[in-house]
Amino acid sequence: MQFSFLSAMTSVLVAILLTACGGQGSGDQSGDQLQGDIKIDGSSTVYPITEAVAEEYRSVEPKVKISVALSGTGGGFKKFGRAEIDINDASRAIKEKEVELAKSNGVEFVELTVAFDGMAVVVNPQNDWCTDMTVEELKMLWSPEAQGKIVRWNQIRPEWPDEEVHLFGPGVESGTYDYFTEAIVGKSHSSRGDFTASEDDNVLVQGVASDKNALGFFGLAYYEENADKLKVIGIDDGNDENGTGPIKPSLETVKNKTYAPLGRPLFIYVNSEAGKRPEVQSFVSFYLDNMNDLSAEVGFIPLSDTETQNVKTIWTTFVEGLSASE
Amino acid sequence: MSKRFDINRTKDKLFRYFGVACTIFGLVMLAIFLISVLIEGLPRIDWGFFTSLPSRKPENAGILIPLLGTTWIMVLTSLIAIPFGVASGIYLEEYGKKNRLATIIEINITNLAGVPSIIYGLLALEVFVRLFGLGKSLLAGSLTLALLILPIIIVATREAIRAVPKTIREASYALGATKWQTTWHQVLPASSGGIVTGVILAISRAIGETAPLIVIGAMLYTTTIPTSPMDDFAILPIQIFNWLSRPQHGFIINATAAIIVLLAITFILNGIAIYLRNRWQKKVKW
Incomplete structure (x- = not known):
């Protein structure tokens, strides 16, 4: 048998090299540049x-x-x-x-x-009852004690329907989760565990957009890109000094700090x-x-x-x- | 008697329908995936997509740097993993004694093939990046992936060598050939089809890996065209992952287009594997 194993392997390597194309070097520029x-x-x-x-x-x-x-x-x-x-x-x-x-x-x-960055709290557009929430209500809903107990909308506000709440939020390793729990629950990295978590915020957008009983939070940019599929709700922090009543996140309200406490630097x-x-x-x-x-x-x-x-x-x-x- | 015959025939038929259903299910899923990716991503692919640097505007962003990074990684990983993997396979199969130690090594190699890839990343961060001082370089990344696919190559090599009939070796020895001559001139050529297939499948897996390279600190944004193994680098899977998680829809389309490029590379590699296997299998005649 007259052929070398080495040449066979070499041709594999050459083939791999040829699979992807090469690039061109960047042109040199002279002058006293940094x-x-x-x-x-x-x-x-x-x-x-x-x-x-x-x-x-x-x-x-x-x-x-x-x-x-x-x-x-x-x-x-x-x-x-x-x-x-x-x-x-x-x-x-x-x-x-x-x-x-x-x-x-x-x-x-x-x-x-x-x-x-503002953190938007969003619900499904078909949700016609929830237009705003207080920080207290959010805290009741997201705190670790709520796990398995606060599971229906009418437990948050009695006039809301007797339907299940489905929660969506960023993964626990993200800074967004840390900030939300710090601002709402009062303790960083502490919340109920029975919510749908994803590191990819687009997954959360899909989740809330396709579930009438969903409630979720993520960065404002994700809401703005998907405003036709989601409904953002106003947040009332109970402090009249930075704006009265529920306030929705927007460029203006985050910038002037009235969208508290969910605006973050x-x-x-x-x-x-x-x-x-x-x-x-x-x-x-x-x-x-x-x-x-x-x-x-x-x-x-x-x-x-x-x-x-x-x-x-x-x-x-x-x-x-x-x-x-x- | 005939009743039992009928039952068995029915069973046979049922299993055939079940098999057909399973196959069609897999193919339909693959078709849906490919068609949706192609519809969304194909219009985005133009020359500029291959030659542009990262950008905040999806329509200006390109995959030049990650594509070059993936190419470098592919070549370096092959250069490291193939000699080590094939040589280990040959040793274990042809030279090594079949004792207790060999059994332990064998079990460990098979187990290594099942270790989650992120573990290799953590190991590599401490050993290659920090201890060896290689930094977040192409070389460190390639060593990591080489480690990851080494067990796959070793196992494939051993399987291929084992399939060579014992009579070939005995005939070679009978003519006075040494062990090395027998291995080099008879066993390896006869098993090369299987080895090459295993090697290319292993490399196809390596270029799709994300987790271990994120851990060792692969870049996402860099404008440096990689020219040496010590340069830092970006790779396609990390770029795809990042684009998918951005809010703007334009980036999702970019990600789909990059997926097509990565798929094309994998398909081409697999195509080469099949071609080489067919070619060599014809050549091997005793």
């Missing part, structure tokens, strides 16, 4: 904003290479605390434990608010060591200059002018502090 790598990780909620900023930044400083991974807010903070990444996208503030980890590795950082965290590098300074400044337009474009709520100014001041002071300490 260079370097910026490593970003963290929340998938904040990702679209960072993606949009990085996309625009390409045309400003094409030689700065930006890479964004998606370990989630918590996973990102673990890497951030070990100085493996420069910036962490976060859909909640850093926790005490995560600050400790960063300190033990000598990592210092600054927290910058980049946008707001989104952050980026910048490592101090990284902040000393000119390309990181340039990128973060660009981020703060463009975040309001871009976050509106990808479905989030921009900061007000005063808030934007405050964040920019925090960043400039931080950078000045860094160069002073050198």
Whole structure:
């Protein structure tokens, strides 16, 4: 038998190589442009904003290479605390434990608010009874004690029909779930367990859209993209100082803080060591200059002018502090 | 007598209908899936889709970087997993003694094939990314996937080698050939069809894996064209996963289009496997 096994295997490899097409190298540009790598990780909620900023930044400083991974807010903070990444996208503030980890590795950082997100509480459009809920009612419905007990609409409000409530919410690993439980139940990561959970918010949209007795919550952007299939309800926090009665989430009500307590800030965290590098300074400044337009474009709520100014001041002071300490 | 005959005939018929129903069910499901994916995704595929970088606008976003990443991963994983897997298979089948240790190794290899892929990701994060200092590189990703498919390749190699008749080896020895000569010139060519099929099915599985590579920190957004095994990377399955979970409908269409590309790669790989198997099976004549 005259043929070599080695050549057979080689031809397999060549075949695999040929399966997918190759790309072209990027053109070189000269000039005194910034260079370097910026490593970003963290929340998938904040990702679209960072993606949009990085996309625009390409045309400003094409030689700065930006890479964004998606370990989630918590996973990102673990890497951030070990100085493996420069910036962490976060859909909640850093926790005490995560600050400790960063300190033990000598990592210092600054927290910058980049946008707001509203959490929409939605029902099926055929649901003609529920148009608003109080925070108290939501708490009664979602607290751990409600499991197996509060199962019908008329247990929430007696005038509502005697029908089952079907609950939908994001998976317990998501920052959205953490924030909702903190704001409504009063304790982060604590809720009833008998609801349909999914990490993919589009699954929740489908669930609520196809079930007359459903109630669910997720990011406002998912409601706005599917407004024809869902009905959003107003939330009354019982505090007249930030708007009277039930208030529905919208760009306006989240921005002016009357949609309480389900509006939340989104952050980026910048490592101090990284902040000393000119390309990181340039990128973060660009981020703060463009975040309001871009976050509106990808479905989030921009900061007000005063808030934007405050964040920019925090960043400039931080950078000045860094160069002073050198 | 004839009554029993009738009952058995009925049973036979019933089973045949059952078998047909099962087959049709599978095919119909596959057809529904393929048709819906093609209807939604095919119009989106154009040249720009293959050559564009990530974007917040679904119509401008492309799969250039993840497609290159998946290609790199596929090649590197093959380069690592094929020699190790095939050599281990040959050793265990032709050289290794059949003792207690061999039995333990055998059970472990079969078990490894059933370990959830995310476990390989966790192992790789500590060993390849941190301990070996490879970082979130293509090489680290490929080593992870190579580890994942190694058991599959070993098992396929052993099955293929075992199917070679013992008489072939004995004839070779009788002519004075050494063990290596027998393996290289007789056993491997005779079993190559089975080995190649196993290898390509294993690689098809590797390119669809998401979980272990998310754990080791594969990128979603990067503009770097990967040019060396130490570059960071993005892969198609993670891009698909992310697009599917975005609120804008345009991204869902992008995801469907990317699914078609990934399916095409897998189909082509499987096609190659079938072609090579048929070709070599004809060549092997004793």
